[in-house]
Amino acid sequence: MATDGAAFRRVLAQWPSGVVIVTTGAGGRRHGMTASAFSSVSLDPPMVLVCLARGTRTHDLVAEHGTYAVSILGKDQAALGRRFAGPDADRFSGAGWQAGQTGSPVLTDSVGWLDCRVAHAYPGGDHTIFVGEVLGTATPRRVAPVLFHSRAWSQLADPLPDRITVADTGLLAVLRVRGFSGPRLAGIARLLRAAGTRVRLFDLYGDAPPPEDLAPATASALITRPEQVADVAAAGAGVVEFRAKEHGPAPEAAPRAGMVEFRAEEHCPILEAAQRAGLVTVANLPDAFAAGREHRVVAQVARLAALGCDEIALEEGGSAATPLQVRRVIQEAAAVAGGAALRVGLRERHGIGLVNALVAMKSGVWRFDTTLGGVDGALPAEDVLFLAGELEVASPVDRAALIAGAAELERSWGSVLPGRTYRFTH
Structure with missing residues (x-):
C-alpha cells in the first residue's frame, strides 16, 4: 500500500x-x-x-x-x-x-x-x-x-553493572593499631578471604605478613619501594599496591609519606618490578574526588594506563566527594584508562557514601575498596553489597559471611560498628 x-x-x-x-x-x-x-x-x-x-x-x-x-x-x-x-x-x-x-x-x-x-x-x-x-x-x-x-x-538511563566486587583495604591496618596481632589478625584475614574478598593483608612499611598460606588473588600488599616486590611475591600475595604521587604542582603543602613519584617520560620502578614478577598492579590516587583536581587526576590515570598498570584506584581521601564530582571524575578517567580497570574507594559522610557508590556503579565502576564495618571511615563492604543486592546486581562475595565477620568484629571492638547494614541479612 x-x-x-x-x-x-x-x-x-x-x-x-x-x-x-x-x-x-x-x-x-x-x-x-x-x-x-x-x-x-x-x-x-x-x-x-x-x-x-x-x-x-x-x-x-x-x-x-x-x-x-x-x-x-x-x-x-x-x-x-x-x-x-x-x-x-x-x-x-x-x-x-x-x-x-x-x-x-x-x-x-x-x-x-x-x-x-x-x-x-x-x-x-x-x-x-x-x-x-x-x-x-x-x-x-x-x-x-x-x-x-x-x-x-x-x-538513556545509565546502566548498572552486571556484577560488583569488593576489596578490604583498611581493616587489618586499623586492628594492628588497636593491638590485634598474630592468630587474631590471621583469623579475621581468613574470614574475609573465605568470603571472596581481596584483602590488603599487610603493608611493607614494617609490618610482617600473617603466617599462613595465601591465595594470591585474594591477598594484596601496599608497598613503597621496588625491592619490596620480591617480599610480596615470597609471601604469596598476588597483588601489589602503591600510592602514586601527583605529577606537577600539587595543592598539598608537602607530598604524603609513602607516595611513589614518577614521570610519564621516565618510569615507575615499583610497577616495572611487579610486572616482571607477574603480579597484579594497583595504583592508588589519593583525594581523587577533591574539587579542582579533576584534570590532574585524569592526567595521572592516563599516565598510569600508558605504563601498563592493571588497576587504578580513585580514593576519596580527606575531601568529601559529592555525587556530581564522583560522576565527572569517573567518566573523564574512564575515557583515558584504556585497558586499566578503575576502582573506587569511597567514605561514609553524612549518609552520602552509598549515593556515591550508586553513582559510581552507574558510571561503569564495579570494583570497590572498602573496610569491614567501616571502622576507618571507609564505606563498609557489607553496605556496598547490600546496595548491590537491592539493585539486583550480583557479586561473587558472600555477604552473609561478611556479616558474620562484622558481628565477630563488633564483639572484639566493644561498641557498635559504623556500618549501616551489617545487622541485616537480606
Whole structure:
C-alpha cells in the first residue's frame, strides 16, 4: 500500500536513534548540521555513512570538499544539537572545535568523533548517501548519548553493572593499631578471604605478613619501594599496591609519606618490578574526588594506563566527594584508562557514601575498596553489597559471611560498628 511523506515520517519517528553533528569545510567556509541518518558500514577498511538532504549547505560542501566529520553528542549536548538543526547562523560558537586530519571541524568534548574522506556517493531519493573512509577517531569522554525519538530529545538511563566486587583495604591496618596481632589478625584475614574478598593483608612499611598460606588473588600488599616486590611475591600475595604521587604542582603543602613519584617520560620502578614478577598492579590516587583536581587526576590515570598498570584506584581521601564530582571524575578517567580497570574507594559522610557508590556503579565502576564495618571511615563492604543486592546486581562475595565477620568484629571492638547494614541479612 502506498504511503505519503507524513505517514512515513510518523513511522520512522518511532525508531530511536543517536544524534550526531556532521561538519565539513575549513575556516570561514565550515558548516555543519544535526543528523540521525548515520551508520557504520565496514570495519576493514573502517567506513561510515551519512545521508544528507540535497540542497542543504552541508550537503553541497561535503560534495565539494569530499570530506566530512561526525561528532557524536552526549546527553548533555542536546542544546548544541538543536542549534545545528535550526537557523542559527553562528552554529559553532560556545563549543570547542578543532580541525581533523581532513580539515573538517570535530567537537572536542563529544562522546566520540570520526574524520572521514568520501569514498562513495550514492543517490538516495532526495538525499545523497555519503560513504566515508575513516581517517581519524577519538573518544574524548564517556557519557550516555543523547537520543532522538518521536521528534523529542531524550537520553538513556545509565546502566548498572552486571556484577560488583569488593576489596578490604583498611581493616587489618586499623586492628594492628588497636593491638590485634598474630592468630587474631590471621583469623579475621581468613574470614574475609573465605568470603571472596581481596584483602590488603599487610603493608611493607614494617609490618610482617600473617603466617599462613595465601591465595594470591585474594591477598594484596601496599608497598613503597621496588625491592619490596620480591617480599610480596615470597609471601604469596598476588597483588601489589602503591600510592602514586601527583605529577606537577600539587595543592598539598608537602607530598604524603609513602607516595611513589614518577614521570610519564621516565618510569615507575615499583610497577616495572611487579610486572616482571607477574603480579597484579594497583595504583592508588589519593583525594581523587577533591574539587579542582579533576584534570590532574585524569592526567595521572592516563599516565598510569600508558605504563601498563592493571588497576587504578580513585580514593576519596580527606575531601568529601559529592555525587556530581564522583560522576565527572569517573567518566573523564574512564575515557583515558584504556585497558586499566578503575576502582573506587569511597567514605561514609553524612549518609552520602552509598549515593556515591550508586553513582559510581552507574558510571561503569564495579570494583570497590572498602573496610569491614567501616571502622576507618571507609564505606563498609557489607553496605556496598547490600546496595548491590537491592539493585539486583550480583557479586561473587558472600555477604552473609561478611556479616558474620562484622558481628565477630563488633564483639572484639566493644561498641557498635559504623556500618549501616551489617545487622541485616537480606
